[in-house]
Amino acid sequence: MVMDMGRDVLQDDAVELEYTHEQQDMTDAVRLLLRKRKGVFGLLYHPALAATVALIGVVLLVVSPRDNLGIGIALIVWGVLMLYVPRLSAAQLRKAHEHHGQVRVTVGAAGVRLVSAHADVRTGWANYGSYAESDRVFILRSPDRAGRCANILAKRGASTPQDVDRLRKILDTHLQRV
CATH class of the missing domain: 2.30.29 (PH-domain like)
Incomplete structure (x- = not known):
């Protein structure tokens, strides 16, 4: 045929x-798409914000671990996850297009x-x-x-x-x- x-x-x-379709192209595309979003949604996935939120979580745990255990851990986990969102989303996107x-x-x-x-x-x-x-x-x-x-x-x-x-x-x- x-x-x-x-x-x-x-x-x-x-x-x-x-x-x-390759993973690196898809990851780059997802990062670019997230960066170009307007308003709060674009900011939510920005690596600098994710790192800052994780750092605030660490500071809360160091300053007062008993009072801030839950929120400190949540902020650290959120910050780390946001750094991996583009890669995880791109992997799903590449899988969806793999059959082409x-x-x-x-x-x-x-x-x-x-x-x-x-x-x-x-x-x-x-x-x-x-x-x-x-x-x-x-x-x-x-x-x-x-x-x-x-x-x-x-x-x-x-x-x-x-x-x-x-x-x-x-x-x-x-x-x-x-």
Whole structure:
């Protein structure tokens, strides 16, 4: 069986990425998504806040262990757990996408097309509200107020660094960068 990997939608300005989902890409994407959330939710998962809360728990235990045992331990546990949330969430996300195997993503003027052994999904730009970028990935965020992740594009899937630059230009044309 020959799988059409999206070549029929290629246009002159389209960029094609080809990759399999990896844990590090997913972890980077979840961290980026959490950092870009607005308001309290973005702050809740910030590593500096988690470390500060854990440190406050330690201080409470040192200063007055009898009076603050429960709250001190709870603050330490919460701080440590918040440091691991991105990694744990990313592991679940990667497992959910593992069955796709190799994916080819084509990004062009018409939108985004993802083709894998088990999916052929086309989405227009209206499906996305904004995008964010890290060293490893682009996240195309949904248009809802929270900007939940709608699509993760791994930069390592590009053939050349120039393709990553072209992809960034396409995204800048169609979406707001956050």
